[in-house]
Amino acid sequence: xxxxxxxxxxxxxxxxxxxxxxxxxxxxxxxxxxxxxxxxxxxxxxxxxxxxxxxxxxxxxxxxxxxxxxxxxxxxxxxxxxxxxxxxxxxxxxxxxxxxxxxxxxxxxxxxxxxxxxxxxxxxxxxxxxxxxxxxxxxxxxxxxx
Numbered sequence: 001x002x003x004x005x006x007x008x009x010x011x012x013x014x015x016x017x018x019x020x021x022x023x024x025x026x027x028x029x030x031x032x033x034x035x036x037x038x039x040x041x042x043x044x045x046x047x048x049x050x051x052x053x054x055x056x057x058x059x060x061x062x063x064x065x066x067x068x069x070x071x072x073x074x075x076x077x078x079x080x081x082x083x084x085x086x087x088x089x090x091x092x093x094x095x096x097x098x099x100x101x102x103x104x105x106x107x108x109x110x111x112x113x114x115x116x117x118x119x120x121x122x123x124x125x126x127x128x129x130x131x132x133x134x135x136x137x138x139x140x141x142x143x144x145x146x
Contacts, residue, residue, distance in 0.1 A: 017055075017056060017058065017059070018059060018063075020056075021056050021059060021064075021067070021093070022067065025067055025068065025071055025089065025093060026071055028089060028092070029068075029071045029072055029085070029089055032085055032088060032089065033085070035047060036088070044084075044088060045103070045144050047088070047092075048087075048088045048091045048092045048095075048103065048144075049092075049095070049146075050092050050095065050096060054095075054096060054097060054098035055096060056093065056096045056097040056098075057097055057098040058097075059097045061094060061097070061099055061125055061130055062130075064090070064093050064094055064097055065090055065094075065123070065130040065131045067093075068086055068089045068090045068093065068131055069086065069131065071089070072085055072086050072089065083120050083121050083122065083132050084119075084121055086123075086131050086132060087103050087121035087122060087123055087131060087132065088103070089131075090123040090130065090131030090132075091103040091123050091131075091144070091146075094123065094125060094130070095146050099125055099146070100125075100145070100146045101123050101124065101125050101130070101146055102123070102124045102125075102143050102144065102145050102146070103121060103122075103123055103124075103143070103144040104121060104122050104123070104124055104134070104140060104142070104143050104144075105119065105120070105121045105140070105141050105142040105143070105144075106119065106120050106121070106134060106135075106138035106139055106140045106141060107119045107120075107138065107139055107141055108120075108135075108137055108138055108139075109137065109138075109139050110137060120132070120134070120135050120138050122134060
C-alpha cells in the first residue's frame with residue numbers, strides 16, 4: 001500500500017524539504033526527552049528556540065501542527081508531560097518555518113495545594129491555538145515568544 005502525503009500526493013513525490021522536516025521532527029521527538037532531562041524550564045526553552053535560518057519556510061502551520069500531534073501520539077518517554085513535548089516541538093518547528101509562535105504555560109489553581117502541580121502548555125500562532133489549547137480551570141502564568 002502506498003502512503004500519501006498531507007496534500008494527498010504519493011509519498012515519493014513530496015518535496016524534499018517536507019521529507020527532511022518529517023525526518024527531523026521524528027528524530028527530535030525521540031531525542032527530546034533525553035535532551036531536556038535535568039534541564040530547568042529556561043534551558044528547555046533555549047532548546048526550543050533553536051537557531052539558524054527558517055529552513056522550513058513554505059510549510060503550512062497546519063501541516064506542522066498536525067505532524068507534531070501525530071509524531072507524539074504514542075510517547076515512549078515524557079508520557080505525563082505530553083503537552084510540554086508537543087509544545088516544545090510545535091514551537092521549534094513553527095519557528096523554523098518562519099512563523100512567530102508563542103508557547104503559553106498555565107497551571108491548575110486547584111492543584112496548588114496538592115503534592116504535585118498540574119500544568120499545561122500550548123502553542124499559539126496569530127492569536128489562535130495551533131498545538132493543544134488552554135484547558136478549563138487553568139490560570140496562564142507565562143508566554144514565551146519567538
